[in-house]
Amino acid sequence: GAGVSQSPSNKVTEKGKDVELRCDPISGHTALYWYRQRLGQGLEFLIYFQGNSAPDKSGLPSDRFSAERTGESVSTLTIQRTQQEDSAVYLCASSLPLGTTHTQYFGPGTRLTVL
């Protein structure tokens, strides 16, 4: 079946611009995560959605970062007034409802470059 998809695969933007990244989770996966991967580093948790519950935003690095999810489907991560330190690969993952499994399935990521 289809895996997690993300778009765009690459995004180059100028400092100060806003960007929007999209994630399509696996159908039936109620849990959705966003992570950030800086060059040569591990992944950092950003935000978590579970069904219609309030999202866990504890990993968002600043108020320039926000995310939305429509029901149990598509999610968008928005970065306002981008800075050079925002350059990274942004990865989305989805999983079955918590308690069923811990396995998170990752998309290929969006590589963001802020000039």
Add this chain to the structure above:
Amino acid sequence: QQQVKQSPQSLIVQKGGISIINCAYENTAFDYFPWYQQFPGKGPALLIAIRPDVSEKKEGRFTISFNKSAKQFSLHIMDSQPGDSATYFCAAVGTGSARQLTFGSGTQLTVLP
């Protein structure tokens, strides 16, 4: 604050050799420890995972060894193959409501033919 420390940063092994990657954690609230494999341009994919009530788990050529008292766990890749060349991340899952993954910094493995 790095809650999961991973070493080495890079590893070069001859084909047929054993690759060993080590991780240590600080938070005793972690209760699930997966390893992810990532190829260039791809997202990480689950390789193998272990719970802290088990000291070892083996799946094919991949084995996790877990030492709860030392708060350490390691990945062993037996009979390493060039196709195993990738970046490996250890991770830990906490007991919080989000159950998010806390990742180590990664190990770039190169298996020479």
